[in-house]
Amino acid sequence: MEGRAIDREWKKGSAELLLLSLLEARPRHGYEIGKLIELRSQGALRFHAASLYPLLYRLEKRGWIQGRWVEKSGQRRRRYYRLTAQGRKVLAAQREGWQTFVEAISRITGVENA
């Protein structure tokens, strides 16, 4: 899954990439992540709880992200996810792979258009 090869399961791969990217800047909780995906994709991509959380748990199990309960005064405690060092490496690799993929696609589609 890491490395340059273009992942066959690119859909699933892209979801992972999205999550990891969103956690790159700072830790976020699940609801916030779901909201951000929806906002930044201008509503084109939506992750419901039913698929978002299992994916988060999967990434956590792989050791790419780590969840931690944080209590802020006056609020309920929430589980924040942050990127681990390993997750950062995976993100870099997936980003590169994704770029290769997108370039390849655009080269093909570009030729067709020309």
Added chain:
Amino acid sequence: MPDWSEYVRGHLSDLKLAPEREAEIAEELAQHAEDRYRELQSGGATEAQARRIALEELTGHELLAKELRAVERTNAPEPLVPGAGGQGRFLAELAQDLRYGLRAFRKSPGFTTVAMLALALGIGANTAIFSVVNGVLLQPLAFPDPGRLLRIFESTAELGLASVSYPNYLDWRRESHSFTDMGAYRSDDFNFTGTGEPEHLSGEYVSASLFPLLGVTPLMGRNFLPQEDREGAACTVMLGYGFWKGRLGGDPNILGKVLTFNVMSCTVVGVLASDFRLRDEARIYFPIEQWSSLLLRTRESHPGLRVVGRLKPGVGIEAAQAELASIGSALARQYPATNAGHGVKVVRMKDNLVGQVRPTLLLLVGAVGFVLIIACANVANLLLARSTARRREFAIRAALGAQRRRIVRQLLTESVLLSVGAAAIGLLLARWGTRLVLAAAPDSLPRSAEIGIDPYVLLFTLLVSIVTGILFGLAPAFHGANASPQESLKEGARGAGGSRHRVESVFVAVEVGLAVTLLAGAGLMMQSVWRLLRVDPGLNPRNVLTAQVALSPSVMASPPAIRLAFQQMLDRVRAIPGVQSTALTTLVPMGDSDSEIPFWPGTGPQPPQDQAMSAMFYIVTADYPGAMQLPLRRGRFLSDRDDVSAPPVVVIDEVMAKHIFPGQDPIGRQINLIVLGPARVVGVVGHVKHWGLDSDDTSKIRDQIYFPFMQVPDKFMSDAIGGVTLALRTGPEPLSVVSAVRSQVAGPTRDQPIYAVQTMEQIISASLAQRRFTMLVLIIFAATALLLSAVGIYSVMSYAVTRRVHELGIRAALGASRRQIIGLVVRQGMKLAAIGMAAGLIAALALTRFMAALLFGVRPADPLTLVAVTLLLGGFGLLACYIPARRATAVDPVDALRCE
């Protein structure tokens, strides 16, 4: 507002998560749902709409449960132990492999049982043999710092190592500086009278220095004091633990009590600990100077005295040897009449004790190792077959990303698991097997009381089982791990592989080869024993009973009374119905004991010691040739008239006649016996193989002298009667008269015991015990090997037939006859067996050389044995091939072709 948490939990309940994890997920998801619910409401949705949408998104038509199941329930192998280092991961994987292995074995109980049994046999036999080797050869003697204990012998060109004369021992002890101390001991028999039945006991005379130098601390009381080990000192005794516990009921107040042995009244000064062992049979100990015999005082007699020394720290065995040699030669110069030609030789105590059985035990170690390798090869073949059947499983695992290393490890874990399980069963078999070994070899094995399953044996078994598991697991593991996913999955259940077949064939050939080697060894031992049993012992052992006898203490003081008591004993026994001849002898042929007497022929003075000759010395009564059916060659045998008042006479054997009087008539010639004086030869009898059927021909002392019992001079009577044996020939089975003999020997005073009752046939049989024991164990090993290798050939051939069903079907369809098909299969199998047999014969030729010393009358490379062994194995091989071959012909060609 809905209870989101409750709702989520309802959806998670099927997953059976750990409670904490479930609570955590429920909390997180409930929060999300609540946030979403609020958001929807603030966006203008009604409460009911918001609720419906939030719930729908939350569970996504069971998507949540499905996804969570995939994430939470998989035992994803890689990140199973978050945060743990390499070791934790290793252990976790090991635990996983073990669980997996156990599950796999449970699923195939047939395979598991067969493999476990084969391995348990192999490991059990190895453990049994190792525990014998461990007890006898490896464990140090049970004395402190045993490496510095040496046995010290006199040595002569004629005898090799010889027992020591007491005055020489005293001189060595006084003059040498290499030893912290020396001690001497001598076995003797004692009659314990006084309390209850008279009892015959084996005991030791020991020097007062012996126990302290060995490092022996008594359980109760003390060791002997130097002043108690003086001629004329009051008698003291130390009791062995067994005698104290068994005969005296472990009397806690025994110290200071007076017990009667023979005619001596001795004060108990100590009781030895239960683990003390000098000689297994010894039960009581006396100071050596209590032995009132002249033999102790004369430098020329060597009355079975054993000497032990403890090296001083920093002194090597060579230095001690050199020092004693120079003391020995000084003594030879000082006492030329008795010591000329006598050297001194030191041997490590343990080597002296176990040196004789070392070759036998090492042979058995090798043989039992072969059995284990054969068992391993068989189990490896079983595992190979299994790994072929499991190729799909491995292919799927490999496709899912399992590394090759990981699969090899899984398979090795399984095989080690198998062998460690087998070792547990093997340990039980070994306990039982060791007992069997000890029962088969009770007397011929030194230190047998020290054999048992101790931590070393357990460690050995554990190591053997792990090494075994890796050994037989390696080939199947790599075979399994090398499965190419595409190939295996495509191939489906039919799975085959040329490589597997090759490996399997190699295993079978190895098995056959090892079996041939073992069979050759067993065959040679069988031939040796068979040839030994046909050796003429020189007397007729059928229907001869022997029993040691002792006289009543009341007659012991007077030599004429002793003679009379023995004469009356003979008369009473002779009157027992069924008894044909009765005689007394001081020495029984082929028993453990021997007695030599130095002599010289002619009328001249005694020649110098280094030209002295010795002969076996039997003191017997007149009817000895009748009891033993000893053939008379010339002259007459001893008669009742040869008593103290008549001129001294002897009878010699034909070997001595030829040796001493070559080409002359020995009758009427004079020989001179040391101490006893001159005697005239009156007859010549046949030679008896005193040293045993096997070693008599090569023994140094073969001349035999028979001296009349009633002519023993008064002053030697008490020495002569130390170990008198009654020998009688019976019409009926000899053991049937034992109770009558016992009561007639006991006599009117009822205090004369008989002991060590044996038939002559039992004595001869015991003299072959070690060889027969080796033969027995080798036969058992060889039979196991034969069986296992036949099973090996059979399993490979039946698998081969299954694989070739299609081909054989086509052949049958094309008109191949039954015979041709059988021939085809048998040829394939026998080719394998032949390769194995050829390799085995070469190995046998190379290895049986090492057992040359254990053979009798047969050369290691005996062609007859090798041919017989090859035929035997070939026969079993044919049978093992024929059964699957027959099955092959039973295949209906139509069926076989349809199978495809």
